[in-house]
Structures are given as C-alpha cells and as structure tokens.
Amino acid sequence: MRDTRGNRLLFQIGAILFALLIANLVLFLAGAQPFAAYKYIALGAVGSWDVASNVLVSWVPLLLATSGLLVTFTVGLWNIGIEGQITLGAIFTTWAMRLLQDSGWNPGIILTIAVLAGVLGGTLWALLAGALRTFGGVNEIFGGLGLNFVATALNIWLIFGPWKRPGVASMSGTLPFDRSLWMPIAAGSSRLTPATIAIAIVGIIAVYTMIEGTYFGLKLKAVGRNPRSAYILGISTWQNMMASFAICGVFAGLAGAVQVTAVYHRLIPSISSGYGYLGLMVALLVGYRASLAAPVALFFAALNVGSIQLPIVLKLDSSLAGVLQGTLVLFVILGHGVRARLLKKTKRTP
Amino acid sequence: MQVEVRGITKCFGAVRANDNISFTVPSSSIEGILGENGAGKSTLMKILSGFYSSDSGDIILDGEKVTIDDPADAIRQGIGMLHQDPLDFPPFKVIDDFILGKKGGLIPNRRAAIREFNELATRFDFSIDPESYVDTLTVGERQQLEILRLLWLGSRVLILDEPTTGISLPQKEKLFATLKKLASEGMTVLFVSHKLEDVEALCNRATVLRQGRLVGTVEPPFDTKVLVEMMFGKEIPQEPKTQLRMGTTVLHAKHVELEGIRIQIKNIDLRVRAGEVIGVAGMEGSGQILFLSACAGLAQPVKGSICLDEDEKDMTGKTYHEFRKKGVVYLPAARLEQALIPGLSLTEHFILSEGMKGLFIDRKKSEELAKSRISLFNIKGRPDSPVESLSGGNQQRALLALMRDPLKLILIEHPTRGLDVESTIYIWGKLKERCARGTAIVFISSDLHEILKYSDRVLVFFAGRVTPPLRASTLTVERLGRLIGGKDWDSIETEVSHA
Incomplete structure (x- = not known):
C-alpha cells in the first residue's frame, strides 16, 4: 500500500463507519432504534436556536481545553492533569470574584481580573505537573492524575468549608454571583456569551499559528518527535516542555474561568465537567492538526448536548454520547495503526 | 553435540550481515569466533540461538537439519546462549531467576530446584546463594548463574558472547576452567570474542569472520599476526601525510x-x-x-x-x-535516533540548527537556505523531504550540512x-x-x-x-x-x- 491522500481518507471514513456500527450494536442491545436515537441527538443539538446555543456554550470550554492540549501533544506530553488545571482556574476565578464582588468596581474590570486569575491558577497547576516531571522524574500522566484528585479535593473543601453557602453547605455549589457579574449574554439568547466564544476562537487561531508558523512551534515539534536529537541540534528540551505545560495551563485556566463566569456563575463540585478528558479525545482524534480542532470539538459538543434529549424521549441514558465519542476515537486511532502497519509492510517488500 | 551451519545468509536492508557462512564445530570442543565490529559474529550467533531467522541456509545439529523458531525453541533443542549483558531478572531472587523458563507444573518445586542448583554450583565450584537477589551479584556471578540455568535446562551447545568483558581476572579463570570442563564432558562451546589472548588461551580452533563472510578457520598454535590480518584485512600502503601543523x-x-x-x-x-x-x-x-x-x-x-x-x-x-x-559539536552515529528528527523536513532541520531569531518562520528565506545547503553538500533530497526518507549517506551529508x-x-x-x-x-x-x-x-x-x-x-x-x-x-x-x-x-x- 502506498501513502496517498486517497487511502488516508478511505481509512478515516472506514473508522467512522465502524464506530457507527459499534454504536448501533450498543443501541440494538439496549433495545432502541438506532436511527431514531440519531435523529433525536441531531434534533437535540440543532433543532432550535436555544439548543444550538447550548452547543456553543459547551463548545467554548471544550475548544479551549483542546487548544491547550494540542500544545502539550506537540511536545510529546500527555497532560492528563488538564482536568485539575481547569478546576484550579475555576477556583482562582471564584476567589477573585469573591474578593471583588462587593468592591463596587466596574463589572467589566472585575470579570477581566477574574479571568486573569483563572489563567494564573491553571498555569500554576500545570507548571506543578511540569516541575514534577522535569525535576522529580514523575511521569506527567501519573503526576497529572494525582494533581487532579488534589484539585477536586480542594474544590470540594472550599465549597463545603470556607466558601459554603450561608446556613448550609450544598452540593449545588457556592452562592451564585450577582447577575451584574455574569459574562454579558447575547441579546435574544438565554445563555450565549459572545465574549467567551471570541476568546475560544482567538485561542485556537493563536495555537494554530504558533504550531505551524513560529520558531517556537517548530522547536516544540522537534522536542516532541525526538528529544535526544533536538538536544544535539541545540534545542533546550525541558525548558520547552515547561513552556508548553504553562501554555496548556493558560488555556485550562481560561476554560475554568469560562465555566464560572459564563456557565454556572458559581463554583460547583464538578466544575470542570469532564472537558479536560473530552478535550484529550478531541486532540487524539485530530492528531497534530490544529485546523481540525474547532469543527471536531463542535461535533463532540453537539453530541453531548444532543444526547441530553435521549432519556426523555427514548428512555435511553445520555451516556450514549460518550459511547459514540469513545468508539470514534478508538477506531480512528486503530485505523491509523493498521494503516501504518500496512505502509511499513510495503516498505519492507518493495 | 555437533553444530554445523551451511550457507547461512542474513540481510538487514542492503547490508549482508551474514553472507553464505558454512562451518562445522565438532562436539567436545571450544570454537573461538573472531571478528571486528560488524563482522557478523553476533548475527550468526543470534540465528543459532533463535533470536533471528536466516534468509537462507541450514542449521544442522548432530547431522540432522533443524529449524529454530525462537530462543525457547533453541533451548529445547539444546542451544543456550549467554548474552554479553546477562538477560536475567535483577529484582528476582537467584532461585526464582533459575526456575524461570523451565517447563513444569503450575507451582514450581522450589525445594527440588534449590537442591539441584546447589549440586550444579558445587560441581563447578561456584558459590552463589540461591536465596540472594540477582542485583546483588557481580557481573561474573550473574554469568555463572546464567551458565547454571542453561545447563539445567539441558543445553548441549553453549554460546558465549564476549563473556570476559566486565568480569574480574579470578572470575575469568574460573569461567575458562568451567568451559574446559564442560567441553571435556561433551559440550560444544562457541566463544565469541575480540580478545585474541582469550581465544588463544581457551579455544581448540578459531573461526574468523570479516564483513559478513567467513575468512577462514585456524588451528593452534595461533599466530597473532595471521589472526589480525584475517580480522582486519591486509596492510594497505599509506600515502605520505602532510606534516602535522601544531595549532593552538x-x-x-x-x-x-x-x-x-x-x-x-x-x-x-x-x-x-x-x-x-x-x-x-x-x-x-x-x-x-x-x-x-x-x-x-x-x-x-x-x-x-x-x-x-x-x-x-x-x-x-x-x-x-x-x-x-x-x-564544539557532537555527531552521533545513530543518525535517526540521536541526531536527526524523523518527521521533520530538511528545511525544518536547517531552521532549527541555525537558531534563527524572531517569532515567525520566514518560509521563503528558510527554503532558500535549505536549497543552497542541499546543493553545497550534494544531498539527494528536496527541501521538504522528511529526513527519514533519505539514504544513510545523504543523512550523513545532511548532518554535516547542519553544522x-x-x-x-x-x-x-x-x-x-x-x-x-x-x-x-x-x-x-x-x-x-x-x-x-x-x-x-x-x-x-x-x-x-x-x-x-x-x-x-x-x-x-x-x-x-x-x-x-x-x-x-x-x-x-x-x-x-x-x-x-x-x-x-x-x-x-x-x-x-x-x-
């Protein structure tokens, strides 16, 4: 087999078909009509302006997380600690908001400071994972996982301890902020915040430009593909790894800040909403190609939002979205693997 | 056991690591396998011990043609190999390492194994505590453990790859005594080494390989001059050199x-x-x-x-x-592993090595740079060729061009x-x-x-x-x-x- 654009596309389409096949099998075993399920997912995602705007609300933090992860992927790191980094971003944002909410300052200034605080929180948590890896020899997957647990524990402690609602602490989170401190909502919508959408779009464009067009991006690629050779070529390895952790932390912190200021308007126990892990799946699916991140993230967000309808209309669990996303990632990666093997085989026997 | 190889050929890509090699080693003898790096010694031994399969040629044990599928199969057929770096399990206890690889029931009979281990060890005058941990042993002791293990598994041919590297003199003497004893009991020993002295002291015969081919077999008394010439080739008259300039x-x-x-x-x-x-x-x-x-x-x-x-x-x-x-620059020999970055193009390598200033890459300028270097160093490749697609010679030229x-x-x-x-x-x-x-x-x-x-x-x-x-x-x-x-x-x- 030769390495052509045609068979690459063929493998990708094949992977999607296989994923659908497995999803259909799951639906069949659950006793549901697959096509009815897909129809309701589609309707649930784009059936009305309201649900479509919900998709965009979910798209923003997912795209932010994916953008950050593309940077760490480029340098060859599995920043699984992104969940904790999102949580820390949310905590720092909440902290800043609580400090400033009664200051009487302009809400715009307070929100800006709060978002920057979130960026700081995400970055610090990411640098911690980076330092563990660089100076402590702790693999970033284990370090990140550990820090995720610490972040969750910290979050719960704050919600049930120092930041608890007056009277009784609640799983529903801290007391919501005053409406004047919410991210401005677009006219005619209940939840859509144009500012956060702008941040996400600028973010992914910045990441794309950085990876594809800058010296820094090329250095990250070099370190990611072969740190030894990169070092011999005169490229600092651990410094670039730390930098990519920091950049990913910036994006994770932004995602956390968005969750607090634009989605929940308070700190809740599951504030990261799993966007970190979902972002890992999107990043895996698009490989190194930042250009595909925005549409794929949008599709994943649509699946998530669309499947909310399933329990109501079809008595199916909404985790079907997860099944679809998971099988899709699995088969696309499997397709890459099989294709690479076939390409290698042809190389050996010319 | 008599070991015979007949017409063994093995290629790695364009390199013929073994080229039609044939020889016979009778049982009860110690055969030295000599050759410089890359002569094909290790490849041949790995074919014998089942790590590689040959492209063509036969292995004949005691007159019978055999196929060896993998190292475990080699041991079943009586061929045990002692690798240069012992392939043992440092976190294990000696006795567990010893039992490993033995076919048997679900639960190994440790007590019987310990008894047999001690019997074997006494026979060769080795003193290793079966309850100690492998990582506390010296390299020489780990070698002894491997030899005992291979004997216990029933090896009748013992291949040793550079066994005298990293062990002490008394351990070397003990090793040689052991090998001689084993040979006198009918064992066939293939002793791979580049140390002429060791081969001369130990072996009944020496087979020399060079560039994948068999150069010849020498009987004792060994003449070092002959061996060296067989290993490295004949003297080539040298061109007179220009006088050495003593710079700073x-x-x-x-x-x-x-x-x-x-x-x-x-x-x-x-x-x-x-x-x-x-x-x-x-x-x-x-x-x-x-x-x-x-x-x-x-x-x-x-x-x-x-x-x-x-x-x-x-x-x-x-x-x-x-x-x-x-x-100061360092150019490693493992080009794709340590010096170049597979997946990146020649242009990208030149950009990286130049250490350019600024934020954005000037695509046009860097492509011109790549083009000029490619023609200057006569590299067969395009600016956008990934480095791994170049031939070895062109990768080496690229490395020089990157300096x-x-x-x-x-x-x-x-x-x-x-x-x-x-x-x-x-x-x-x-x-x-x-x-x-x-x-x-x-x-x-x-x-x-x-x-x-x-x-x-x-x-x-x-x-x-x-x-x-x-x-x-x-x-x-x-x-x-x-x-x-x-x-x-x-x-x-x-x-x-x-x-």
Whole structure:
C-alpha cells in the first residue's frame, strides 16, 4: 500500500463507519432504534436556536481545553492533569470574584481580573505537573492524575468549608454571583456569551499559528518527535516542555474561568465537567492538526448536548454520547495503526 | 553435540550481515569466533540461538537439519546462549531467576530446584546463594548463574558472547576452567570474542569472520599476526601525510576518569590542537563513546577536567549547549535516533540548527537556505523531504550540512559507517576542508584503514585502558589490531616511560 491522500481518507471514513456500527450494536442491545436515537441527538443539538446555543456554550470550554492540549501533544506530553488545571482556574476565578464582588468596581474590570486569575491558577497547576516531571522524574500522566484528585479535593473543601453557602453547605455549589457579574449574554439568547466564544476562537487561531508558523512551534515539534536529537541540534528540551505545560495551563485556566463566569456563575463540585478528558479525545482524534480542532470539538459538543434529549424521549441514558465519542476515537486511532502497519509492510517488500 | 551451519545468509536492508557462512564445530570442543565490529559474529550467533531467522541456509545439529523458531525453541533443542549483558531478572531472587523458563507444573518445586542448583554450583565450584537477589551479584556471578540455568535446562551447545568483558581476572579463570570442563564432558562451546589472548588461551580452533563472510578457520598454535590480518584485512600502503601543523590548543582533557555502565576508564590525558584529526580505535563498548561524550559535556567525568581553548577554560560540569556555544559539536552515529528528527523536513532541520531569531518562520528565506545547503553538500533530497526518507549517506551529508561555521571541534562517531565509497570520500573531503580552516576533529571508527588514513594521531581503547596519543605515521593495521585485541600494551607503557 502506498501513502496517498486517497487511502488516508478511505481509512478515516472506514473508522467512522465502524464506530457507527459499534454504536448501533450498543443501541440494538439496549433495545432502541438506532436511527431514531440519531435523529433525536441531531434534533437535540440543532433543532432550535436555544439548543444550538447550548452547543456553543459547551463548545467554548471544550475548544479551549483542546487548544491547550494540542500544545502539550506537540511536545510529546500527555497532560492528563488538564482536568485539575481547569478546576484550579475555576477556583482562582471564584476567589477573585469573591474578593471583588462587593468592591463596587466596574463589572467589566472585575470579570477581566477574574479571568486573569483563572489563567494564573491553571498555569500554576500545570507548571506543578511540569516541575514534577522535569525535576522529580514523575511521569506527567501519573503526576497529572494525582494533581487532579488534589484539585477536586480542594474544590470540594472550599465549597463545603470556607466558601459554603450561608446556613448550609450544598452540593449545588457556592452562592451564585450577582447577575451584574455574569459574562454579558447575547441579546435574544438565554445563555450565549459572545465574549467567551471570541476568546475560544482567538485561542485556537493563536495555537494554530504558533504550531505551524513560529520558531517556537517548530522547536516544540522537534522536542516532541525526538528529544535526544533536538538536544544535539541545540534545542533546550525541558525548558520547552515547561513552556508548553504553562501554555496548556493558560488555556485550562481560561476554560475554568469560562465555566464560572459564563456557565454556572458559581463554583460547583464538578466544575470542570469532564472537558479536560473530552478535550484529550478531541486532540487524539485530530492528531497534530490544529485546523481540525474547532469543527471536531463542535461535533463532540453537539453530541453531548444532543444526547441530553435521549432519556426523555427514548428512555435511553445520555451516556450514549460518550459511547459514540469513545468508539470514534478508538477506531480512528486503530485505523491509523493498521494503516501504518500496512505502509511499513510495503516498505519492507518493495 | 555437533553444530554445523551451511550457507547461512542474513540481510538487514542492503547490508549482508551474514553472507553464505558454512562451518562445522565438532562436539567436545571450544570454537573461538573472531571478528571486528560488524563482522557478523553476533548475527550468526543470534540465528543459532533463535533470536533471528536466516534468509537462507541450514542449521544442522548432530547431522540432522533443524529449524529454530525462537530462543525457547533453541533451548529445547539444546542451544543456550549467554548474552554479553546477562538477560536475567535483577529484582528476582537467584532461585526464582533459575526456575524461570523451565517447563513444569503450575507451582514450581522450589525445594527440588534449590537442591539441584546447589549440586550444579558445587560441581563447578561456584558459590552463589540461591536465596540472594540477582542485583546483588557481580557481573561474573550473574554469568555463572546464567551458565547454571542453561545447563539445567539441558543445553548441549553453549554460546558465549564476549563473556570476559566486565568480569574480574579470578572470575575469568574460573569461567575458562568451567568451559574446559564442560567441553571435556561433551559440550560444544562457541566463544565469541575480540580478545585474541582469550581465544588463544581457551579455544581448540578459531573461526574468523570479516564483513559478513567467513575468512577462514585456524588451528593452534595461533599466530597473532595471521589472526589480525584475517580480522582486519591486509596492510594497505599509506600515502605520505602532510606534516602535522601544531595549532593552538582546542581541547585539553586533563587526567579524566570516566565511569560507564560496565566500564571504568582512568587517567585519559589528551590535548587536541586546531586543525588536527584524532582517531579513536577500539572494540565497541570499550569507552570511546563515553570519552567523546565527556569532551562535549554529554557525560560528566568522575575525576579530572575538560578544558577548552588556548586559555584552558575549565568546562567540567557544563552542559552540551554551553560546549556548543563555544564551537564544539557532537555527531552521533545513530543518525535517526540521536541526531536527526524523523518527521521533520530538511528545511525544518536547517531552521532549527541555525537558531534563527524572531517569532515567525520566514518560509521563503528558510527554503532558500535549505536549497543552497542541499546543493553545497550534494544531498539527494528536496527541501521538504522528511529526513527519514533519505539514504544513510545523504543523512550523513545532511548532518554535516547542519553544522555551523566556524567550529573549533567536531566530535564524531563512525563518520562513514554503512556508507558507500563515494559518500565516504565526500564526507572526509568536507571534514578535511574544515580542518584546513582550523577545526579539530576527534572521531571514533572501527575501520582501522579509516583511522590510519585520516588521523594525525590515534588513541586506542581496550578494557578500560587508553593508550597515549600515538602518531598515526608510526602505526600499521597489524599493530593497531594487536592493541585493539589487548596485545602489546606493556611495550606501549615502556615506550611512553622512555620517551
């Protein structure tokens, strides 16, 4: 087999078909009509302006997380600690908001400071994972996982301890902020915040430009593909790894800040909403190609939002979205693997 | 057991590692397998022990043609191999390591195994506690453990790959006594080594390989001169060299002591001068790479210091990047693993090595840079070719093209290994151009002709020892071969003390 654009596309389409096949099998075993399920997912995602705007609300933090992860992927790191980094971003944002909410300052200034605080929180948590890896020899997957647990524990402690609602602490989170401190909502919508959408779009464009067009991006690629050779070529390895952790932390912190200021308007126990892990799946699916991140993230967000309808209309669990996303990632990666093997085989026997 | 190989051929890509090799080793004998690096010894032994399968040819045991599927199959058929680095399990207890690999029931009978282990150990006068941990044993003891294990599994052919590296003299003597005893009991021993002395002391016969082919078989008494000539080829008359220019000091290694995984080298003293070429000879793994790495900050000496330039600036403990800033580069032999980045194009490599300033990459300018370097270094490839798509010779040219100009010192492992004649001449032409402009070169090579042809001075490494720099003009392939094989070292030391 030769390495052509045609068979690459063929493998990708094949992977999607296989994923659908497995999803259909799951639906069949659950006793549901697959096509009815897909129809309701589609309707649930784009059936009305309201649900479509919900998709965009979910798209923003997912795209932010994916953008950050593309940077760490480029340098060859599995920043699984992104969940904790999102949580820390949310905590720092909440902290800043609580400090400033009664200051009487302009809400715009307070929100800006709060978002920057979130960026700081995400970055610090990411640098911690980076330092563990660089100076402590702790693999970033284990370090990140550990820090995720610490972040969750910290979050719960704050919600049930120092930041608890007056009277009784609640799983529903801290007391919501005053409406004047919410991210401005677009006219005619209940939840859509144009500012956060702008941040996400600028973010992914910045990441794309950085990876594809800058010296820094090329250095990250070099370190990611072969740190030894990169070092011999005169490229600092651990410094670039730390930098990519920091950049990913910036994006994770932004995602956390968005969750607090634009989605929940308070700190809740599951504030990261799993966007970190979902972002890992999107990043895996698009490989190194930042250009595909925005549409794929949008599709994943649509699946998530669309499947909310399933329990109501079809008595199916909404985790079907997860099944679809998971099988899709699995088969696309499997397709890459099989294709690479076939390409290698042809190389050996010319 | 009589071992016969008939017409064994094995290719790796374009390289014929074994080319139609045939010989027979009778039972109850110790056969030395001699050859320089890359001669094909290890490949042949790995085919015999089931790690590789040959492209063609037969293995015949006791007159019967056999196929060997994998190492476990080799052991079932009676062939056990003792690898240069013992393939044991350091976190295990000796007895658990010993039991491993034995077919048997679900639950191993440890008590019986311990009894048999002790019986075997007493027979060969080994003293290893079966309840101790493998990682507390010395290399020599781990070797003994492996031998016991292979015997217990029923080996009737024992292959030993460079077994005398890294073990003490008493352990070596015990090993030789054991092997002789085993041979007298009917064992066939294949003893792979580059140490002429060991082969001469132990073996009933020596088979010499060179460049994948069988050169011949020699019976004792061994004539070292004949063996060296068989291993390294005939003397080639040398062209007279231009007089050595004594430039300023580029590098001064002062009483450097180095420690590697299984090697310790003491007291290397070398002053490298601008424009000179120093060849580093020795069997692979004798510490040459460690020494070169230390000269570039890629490894740290245990004692002594590395100084650069005429003013002898002490660079000990500095990183490679600081050496690099001072005009030192290191070119590893494993091009795709350690020097180039698979997946990136030639242009991208040139951009990276130039260390350009600014934020954005100037695509047009960098492509022009790549084009000019590609034509200057005669690389067969396009600016957007990924480096892994280039041939070995072109990858090596690319490596040279990536070096900045000017440089003070180039440290290079095997500059022309695996390259064709045209590329070899081209690469040395480029390197000599640099020398003419004052760059010093220190290179490692296992090709003695290359060492003698291009070096002004030569260092020879052998089992943790290093010769003082020897004038290349006073050396011959034979003398070099003897030094690499561990001969004549006393005379070197007396020469130096008289000088």
